[in-house]
Structure formats: structure tokens, C-alpha cells
Amino acid sequence: MNTVSLSGCRRQPEQLVVEKVSHHSIELSWRNGESDHTGPTESWTRFAVEKMDSKTHTYDTIYVGYSTQHVVDGLEPSTLYKFRVRITTPSGECRLTPTLSVSTTREPLSGKHLHQAVNRNDEEELTRVLQSGMVNVNVYDKLGFTPLMVAAQKGFGRIVHKLIEHGADIHMKNGSGKDCLMLACYAGHLDIVKYLRRFGATWQSRDMGGCTPLHWAADGGHLSVIAYMIQDGSELDARDSVSHWTPLMRVSAVSGNESVASLLIRAGADVNVRDKDGKTPLMVAVLNNHKELVELLLDSGADHHVKNEFGSGAAEMARAFGRTSLACWKKGRFCKLTSTSR
Structure with missing residues (x-):
């Protein structure tokens, strides 16, 4: 992008118009009576869309051409941007539209936001995402873990409770066949192990290698968990x-x-x-x-x-x-x- 200045241009009474706004793009349009495209390009009016740098307050050119609309994409959500259009006539006269300020919208809630809330142990944000009704509570992350698996492994008890309250499936498994009970047993989170059992998690569950939760508890070495599992009937x-x-x-x-x-x-x-x-x-x-x-x-x-x-x-x-x-x-x-x- 090229940094530009006001030199040689006068203010143009026409204004930029916002056609569409999303969380990552803004569609702009402008009208000009001189934009006649019937002759050679040398006789056409040229337009340059300029975006203000929020740190330096200078303008960078992001589009140059003969169209009277442009989509600015790759933008950050919930962010204020400022634009103007530099109009150059075939005779070399330069004019500027007034600066337009417009904000992108908030990014739609997705599984990414759900997993971020869980990983940060952010109960308030988790509640906001779950109550939106826009996100599947059992959505997998890039590693093949559901939010409940992550919370159970990390020992986030209140997060586990909240996810189960909103219908999280305790029987889902990751790519190696481990469920949330196995992960909690291995990590030694006895309170979560007991809570999962209350909601139907089973000692008979098997991963891809045929290991049970007790196998994983033995690997984890947490005696209190193993003692409870034995008392509770684990084979x-x-x-x-x-x-x-x-x-x-x-x-x-x-x-x-x-x-x-x-x-x-x-x-x-x-x-x-x-x-x-x-x-x-x-x-x-x-x-x-x-x-x-x-x-x-x-x-x-x-x-x-x-x-x-x-x-x-x-x-x-x-x-x-x-x-x-x-x-x-x-x-x-x-x-x-x-x-x-x-």
C-alpha cells in the first residue's frame, strides 16, 4: 500500500456509501457523474480508495481503478475503520470525498469461541456462547477434543458442570478413542471423575487400543482416583x-x-x-x-x-x-x- 497526502486535491461534496458490513469486510460505493467508460481509458475518471492507519493517522491506498465500488476484506471484527476516495479526472484534477468512519460487526460465535472460553476457564464467556444457541456444545477442536474433554482433562470442574447442563455428550471420544472420563482419570481429577459417573460415564469404556479408564488411571498414578474406581466397581x-x-x-x-x-x-x-x-x-x-x-x-x-x-x-x-x-x-x-x- 502507498501512503498518500492531501497535496493537489480539493474536497469533494460527494460521500462514500456503506453497502454491506460483516465482521471481516466492508463494501463501499460512490457515485460520480464523470465516470463515463465509453471512450479510451485515458478519458476515464480514476478512483483510489484510501484507508487511514489508526496509529499514524496517514492514509494508505488500498484500491486504484475505474469502478465505483470496492470491497475491503481481511478486516478485524468490532473495529473502527476510516476511508475516503481520491478522484482523479482525465484532466488531472484531484478531489477527495469526506472521510467515512465505519465499524465491522462482531464476529459470529463459533466453536472456536467455545473452546477459547473453556481453555481460559472463563465461565462467564462460556455461558454467553452456550446461551447464544449458535454453537454445538460437542464441537471438536483441531486436536479432536470436545469442550468437555478439554475441561475434564484440565480439571475445570465448574466448566464441566456447565457443559453437561447444556447437553455435552460424556460418551464422545477423540481420535484415539479416549472419552472425558479416561482423560479425567489419567489427570487425577477425582471430583470430575465422580461427577461424570453421576451422569452415566462408564468404567467399561474402551479406547482404540482397548484400554479402560482404570488403565489410564494406573498410568496417571493418582491413588485417590484409583481407590475410588476400585471401590466403585471398576474391573x-x-x-x-x-x-x-x-x-x-x-x-x-x-x-x-x-x-x-x-x-x-x-x-x-x-x-x-x-x-x-x-x-x-x-x-x-x-x-x-x-x-x-x-x-x-x-x-x-x-x-x-x-x-x-x-x-x-x-x-x-x-x-x-x-x-x-x-x-x-x-x-x-x-x-x-x-x-x-x-
Whole structure:
């Protein structure tokens, strides 16, 4: 755009007219009796639309041509703009219309505004968007999360309540198959977990890999959430559909969290359960070098004589992967894993 000045021009009594206004565009028109387009272009009156820079208060040329209308787009919503038209006749005479001030309209409410309100934990703005009736409460964001999923994951309890009051679907899932209950369980938001349960969220829900909310709670490591889930009837030994791992197996494979494993075991989780390759939680803990968990599993009745489908037990795995330091302290004596088979 070119910055222009008033030099050589006089004021023109004609005025700009606003034809249409939206949140991102303004359509302007003007009339001039000299705009005869029957001859060569050299005999035509030329028009230049100029827009004022709000910071410098100078004008930039945004259109030059022979039309008597122009649409200015790419504008910000709810913003004041100032325009004028520079009229140049074939003889070189220059005239300016009076400056026109016009504001763009407010941007229509959309899913973007709903997600912005949720991410900012802005209950007032959320209420405004929801009460407008213009936005689907279950609209996905670019990552495939609904507003309820985001609020549940972030622990925004009042936002969760408001969304459910306005019909948010607690059973919807993101691209990996996780629902809001799984996300809340993993993040450790017990109050939200309980609230979602009141409205029908189920422990039997599965993601794309077949994991349940308890699998994700075990990964998150929040004991209060896991304890509530166990008390509320969540299945302890549910298996995923990929490796056939139970929540205890997930602990053995991922975090090695003794406290989580102990809580699951005390509730009755099977310490000798096998995955699709015949591995037990003890074997998985050995492979992942979770020493304290290995001790806990042995003390809790894990059978180190069990072999996987390839004929290897926990002791063989410990030696093969250099886990020779894995051992347990039991009844006042130091007892290493042995390879004694049954």
C-alpha cells in the first residue's frame, strides 16, 4: 500500500456509501457523474480508495481503478475503520470525498469461541456462547477434543458442570478413542471423575487400543482416583486389545509405580496374569528394570517359575537383559531370582 497526502486535491461534496458490513469486510460505493467508460481509458475518471492507519493517522491506498465500488476484506471484527476516495479526472484534477468512519460487526460465535472460553476457564464467556444457541456444545477442536474433554482433562470442574447442563455428550471420544472420563482419570481429577459417573460415564469404556479408564488411571498414578474406581466397581483385570495387558501390567511396563501396583494388588489384581506373549507382570517389571516393583510382586505371590511362550522365565529375562541386580529382601534373607523350573 502507498501512503498518500492531501497535496493537489480539493474536497469533494460527494460521500462514500456503506453497502454491506460483516465482521471481516466492508463494501463501499460512490457515485460520480464523470465516470463515463465509453471512450479510451485515458478519458476515464480514476478512483483510489484510501484507508487511514489508526496509529499514524496517514492514509494508505488500498484500491486504484475505474469502478465505483470496492470491497475491503481481511478486516478485524468490532473495529473502527476510516476511508475516503481520491478522484482523479482525465484532466488531472484531484478531489477527495469526506472521510467515512465505519465499524465491522462482531464476529459470529463459533466453536472456536467455545473452546477459547473453556481453555481460559472463563465461565462467564462460556455461558454467553452456550446461551447464544449458535454453537454445538460437542464441537471438536483441531486436536479432536470436545469442550468437555478439554475441561475434564484440565480439571475445570465448574466448566464441566456447565457443559453437561447444556447437553455435552460424556460418551464422545477423540481420535484415539479416549472419552472425558479416561482423560479425567489419567489427570487425577477425582471430583470430575465422580461427577461424570453421576451422569452415566462408564468404567467399561474402551479406547482404540482397548484400554479402560482404570488403565489410564494406573498410568496417571493418582491413588485417590484409583481407590475410588476400585471401590466403585471398576474391573481390576480388564485387558487391552493390543497386548492383553491389565492395569497392573501397564504399571509394570510403564511407570513401575509401587504404590499404584500395591493398591491394585491389595484389591485383588492377579499378579500372575499373562499377556498375549505369555509374560506376567513380574517378567514385564524385570524387562523394564523396575527393581522395587519386582520385589513387591515377589512378596505378593508372583510366581517366578512361570515361563512365557518362548520358554523364558523372569530369571532368564533378567540375565538376558543384564538385570542381574534384581532381587528381593524376604524374611530377613537376600534371595535372588532363580531359574528353577517346575
